[in-house]
Amino acid sequence: MVQDPFHLAIVTGRFAPQLSDGGQQVATALAERGIDSDPVMWNDPTVDWRRFDGVLVRSCWEYPEDRGRFQTMLDEIEDAGVPICNPLSVLRWNLHKSYLPALDREGVQIPATTVIKQGTDTSLEEVIRTSGWDDVVVKPAIGAMSSDVWRTSATEVAESEQRFTDHVTDHDVLVQEFVPEISAGERSIVFFGGEYSHAWNSLPAEDDVTEFDGIDAEYDPHPRSGGRLGQYYSRHVRSSVSKRTAFRTPESITYTVMMTFYSWN
Incomplete structure (x- = not known):
């Protein structure tokens, strides 16, 4: 048959x-x-x-x-x-960028991040002043393709207050300290089952680092990126996923971790 x-x-x-x-x-x-x-x-x-x-x-x-x-x-x-x-629990966990603070608590280094819950009575000026950051990026907690992502600063925040209020009224928002290394590109490194596979560098638009034009440059990471450091991040991402979802990663499952970095100085 x-x-x-x-x-x-x-x-x-x-x-x-x-x-x-x-x-x-x-x-x-x-x-x-x-x-x-x-x-x-x-x-x-x-x-x-x-x-x-x-x-x-x-x-x-x-x-x-x-x-x-x-x-x-x-x-x-x-x-x-x-x-x-990926498993449903992982997909649901990954929908909301609150996974970033979760990864931070597991030891994965991320840009300094504040999550503003929908309906919170606060201003962007207050968030920036409280954090002590001079330059920030604001983005929806559920978002993709750099949609509704913008950059502002302590000196220009007044111009963004209404936009910020409109977003917080509609959904959760992330405010992150701006990482200048992003101007050199967003470098993604892919691991399968903890083993390095490949990498690329997504280049931002020349006039706006919050926009990406779909241009990917070749990127050959430092050997430590594909070795000990990659295994370290892979392990901690896996730990965070397991703790915060119903998903466990048994040895029989080949899982994928894609990590994005701004700089390898």
Whole structure:
């Protein structure tokens, strides 16, 4: 009896409805290994997840525009009982950037960050003054693609107060100390199962370091980045995920950690 091939849903969005270049490469590699796959839009409520043997979440970059629908999709997949990568608990944990302070508490170095809860009665001027920072970046706690991210300073904060108030009225907000090294690029290092795989450097726009033009430069990290330091961060990220979600990473699971850094001085 011939067994039907494994059928995988690759979840994507409007910026790559037929999958991104990387997603298409994944689909090709899977097909070579006998796994069928179909692109599925994350915001399509008609999808019957039960017709798939597994789900892989890929290019859902616009999900912050309809956070409720994205969370509903995760609930639908859970109700269908279909395996998903990454696990649902990890995806839900990763939706809100409160994971950054959680990683900080585990020893992963991040830019100094303050989380402002939705509806908090405070001003951006007060946040900057209390923190002692001169230059800050403000962003939604649930966001992607640098949408609604802006930079301001203690001397220019008055120009941003209304924008800040509007955002805090609608959702949680992060205020972070500006890290000037970002002007040299956002360097991403990927590990599979704790082993270094590859890296790249995403370059910001020349006139605005909070915007990225989709230009990736080659980046060959220092050997320590792919060795002891990478294992250190991988271990601490894994620890934080395990503590704050129902997900555990047994040895039989190959997990991926992508770490983004601003400088390797």
